[in-house]
Amino acid sequence: MCGIIGYTGNRQARDVILSGLKRLEYRGYDSAGIAIGNGSLNVIKDKGDIDHLISVLPVMRGKFGIGHTRWATHGPPIKNNSHPMTDCKGQIALVHNGIIENNITLREELMKRGHVFRSETDTEVAVHLLEEFYDGDLEAAMRKTIKELKGSFALVAIHNGENGKIVGARNISPLVVGVGKRENFLASDVPAILEYTDRMIYLLDGEVVTLTKDRVRITNFEGKEIKRSWQKVDMTLEGAEKGGYDHFMLKEIFEQPKVIQDTIIGANLNAESGYSIDLTPDTIKIIACGTSYHAGYVGKYMLEELTHTPTTVELASEYRFSSDTHSEPLVIGISQSGETTDTLSAIKTAQKRGLDTLGIVNIVGSTMTREADSVLYTRAGLEVGVAATKTYITQLVALLTLSIKMGVAKETLGIDDARHLTKELRKLPKNVRSVLDQSDAIYELAQKISGAKSMFFLGRNINFPVALEGALKMKEISYIHAEGYPGGELKHGPLALVTEKTPVIAIAVKDQTYEKMLGNIGEVSARGATVIAIGTEGDRELDKYADYVFYIPDVPPLFTPILTSVVMQLLAYHTANILGCEIDKPRHLAKSVTVE
Numbered sequence: 230m231c232g233i234i235g236y237t238g239n240r241q242a243r244d245v246i247l248s249g250l251k252r253l254e255y256r257g258y259d260s261a262g263i264a265i266g267n268g269s270l271n272v273i274k275d276k277g278d279i280d281h282l283i284s285v286l287p288v289m290r291g292k293f294g295i296g297h298t299r300w301a302t303h304g305p306p307i308k309n310n311s312h313p314m315t316d317c318k319g320q321i322a323l324v325h326n327g328i329i330e331n332n333i334t335l336r337e338e339l340m341k342r343g344h345v346f347r348s349e350t351d352t353e354v355a356v357h358l359l360e361e362f363y364d365g366d367l368e369a370a371m372r373k374t375i376k377e378l379k380g381s382f383a384l385v386a387i388h389n390g391e392n393g394k395i396v397g398a399r400n401i402s403p404l405v406v407g408v409g410k411r412e413n414f415l416a417s418d419v420p421a422i423l424e425y426t427d428r429m430i431y432l433l434d435g436e437v438v439t440l441t442k443d444r445v446r447i448t449n450f451e452g453k454e455i456k457r458s459w460q461k462v463d464m465t466l467e468g469a470e471k472g473g474y475d476h477f478m479l480k481e482i483f484e485q486p487k488v489i490q491d492t493i494i495g496a497n498l499n500a501e502s503g504y505s506i507d508l509t510p511d512t513i514k515i516i517a518c519g520t521s522y523h524a525g526y527v528g529k530y531m532l533e534e535l536t537h538t539p540t541t542v543e544l545a546s547e548y549r550f551s552s553d554t555h556s557e558p559l560v561i562g563i564s565q566s567g568e569t570t571d572t573l574s575a576i577k578t579a580q581k582r583g584l585d586t587l588g589i590v591n592i593v594g595s596t597m598t599r600e601a602d603s604v605l606y607t608r609a610g611l612e613v614g615v616a617a618t619k620t621y622i623t624q625l626v627a628l629l630t631l632s633i634k635m636g637v638a639k640e641t642l643g644i645d646d647a648r649h650l651t652k653e654l655r656k657l658p659k660n661v662r663s664v665l666d667q668s669d670a671i672y673e674l675a676q677k678i679s680g681a682k683s684m685f686f687l688g689r690n691i692n693f694p695v696a697l698e699g700a701l702k703m704k705e706i707s708y709i710h711a712e713g714y715p716g717g718e719l720k721h722g723p724l725a726l727v728t729e730k731t732p733v734i735a736i737a738v739k740d741q742t743y744e745k746m747l748g749n750i751g752e753v754s755a756r757g758a759t760v761i762a763i764g765t766e767g768d769r770e771l772d773k774y775a776d777y778v779f780y781i782p783d784v785p786p787l788f789t790p791i792l793t794s795v796v797m798q799l800l801a802y803h804t805a806n807i808l809g810c811e812i813d814k815p816r817h818l819a820k821s822v823t824v825e
């Protein structure tokens with residue numbers, strides 16, 4: 230993870246770097262630091278987030294520099310392990326995103342040659358290598374350094390003797406160049422520098438870039454120059470402001486009706502421009518991590534129902550190591566960031582196996598959009614809260630539109646049924662709004678359960694993965710232990726944990742699992758648990774079984790996850806808020822997981 234930024238131009242670099250780091254904070258907030266060049270190098274860093282860094286930062290004058298916000302991998306979040314790292318002489322400063330896998334061997338060799346290490350990080354070897362190879366040319370030293378490194382890296386360095394020059398290199402971890410007028414930028418992602426320019430050059434693996442305020446020079450690791458012109462990005466920074474809400478997460482939950490609409494329109498545009506996949510594969514494999522995996526799991530039910538295509542879902546981090554017997558003709562990778570290393574590696578594994586890959590991605594220009602054979606975009610816009618909400622909902626919508634399209638192509642879905650589902654799709658924003666209207670009532674309930682130490686989330690069939698997602702949302706932002714289970718599985722062990730102190734959130738919408746879910750609610754009620762049920766409007770039975778009920782509009786079963794998920798999001802949000810948690814930046818987490 231980690232976020233990195235570099236600037237060279239006529240502005241005070243400190244201001245540009247700090248504003249960029251604020252926007253990169255979702256990538257990690259264990260520690261932060263900045264190095265400004267101005268004849269000598271001025272490096273300030275500390276444990277804590279960017280606001281803390283700003284509070285300890287003196288005036289730093291200088292027109293070029295680099296910055297870093299850290300998600301700790303090697304060594305705890307303390308000042309010495311913060312970036313930028315400097316060499317023994319204090320002439321070179323370096324920031325890094327990724328993991329240098331051979332750092333232990335390199336460290337031993339460098340120490341034998343007299344280098345003094347001040348941190349426990351894997352990164353520090355790179356700055357000492359730069360020092361060894363430096364011969365008046367930072368770009369040449371960078372090229373030699375990266376030859377020694379194994380693993381993933383986006384590296385950005387400056388040298389106090391090379392005024393106004395920044396050198397970056399990329400292998401696996403993302404790096405984008407922002408091209409300005411008499412100024413240039415480097416960053417882990419576009420929003421970090423979008424305030425200053427919308428002209429971007431995406432670096433590819435195996436490339437080095439050297440920036441001065443007037444020039445961007447891209448070369449491969451061997452030094453051969455690569456010509457690539459900038460692309461104008463179509464993104465706004467509107468999403469980067471809270472817009473009157475207390476937290477980004479709440480704002481993003483309330484944006485869902487709009488982004489659902491945008492994704493439906495976008496899916497049609499995508500379809501017109503034609504994401505070029507075979508719409509009638511015999512089998513499908515979905516790979517993703519975390520919340521995106523849960524979306525994929527819901528997608529499995531949609532695809533199987535509408536296209537009759539056997540579909541399996543696998544965690545990307547596991548798929549990569551599975552035996553080479555997988556032969557699904559279509560592999561769908563789902564990632565909001567398009568940068569999750571495990572998912573990217575799984576896509577590569579699928580391609581090596583000769584399989585067709587489709588990426589369902591939110592961030593335009595991200596690595597997955599370039600690496601997957603075809604792309605279907607979700608149109609959630611920028612999501613700042615670390616816990617995925619609107620991006621997950623748009624993944625569900627994208628999967629539903631894809632399932633309808635494939636169903637029609639396979640003729641497993643009749644034209645009239647497809648029309649009916651499309652009509653239901655259009656009603657989704659309104660239906661989501663009616664769930665959002667229950668936010669205050671969900672807050673009242675959250676007050677009753679926020680003292681719990683543990684919770685269970687139950688669902689069956691297509692709402693089973695929603696239970697998994699509900700539990701993930703609750704645990705990641707409120708720190709309450711929560712587990713998602715299929716309703717029928719509880720009695721095979723976990724029921725032993727259910728007491729009157731264990732709230733159970735049960736999805737009991739009117740589908741083929743309804744009666745069975747009532748049975749499961751009875752089982753946990755009999756053990757004293759408080760049951761919060763999510764049911765379908767018009768159901769007169771459910772409140773006889775559950776202590777509290779929230780209702781979603783009556784929609785076809787395949788649409789229910791989009792609505793039940795919103796109840797779960799609000800419940801997690803209000804619980805975490807009542808507990809005073811850092812909702813947008815939960816401890817130990819980062820939004821873009823670029824380590825394996």
Ligand code: F6R
Pocket residue numbers: 518519520521522563564565566567568569572615616617705820821822
């Ligand atoms: C949890 C969350 C994560 C991400 C996961 C994958 O709220 O956001 O579990 O879903 O890290 O990220 P992407 O979708 O960017 O590949």
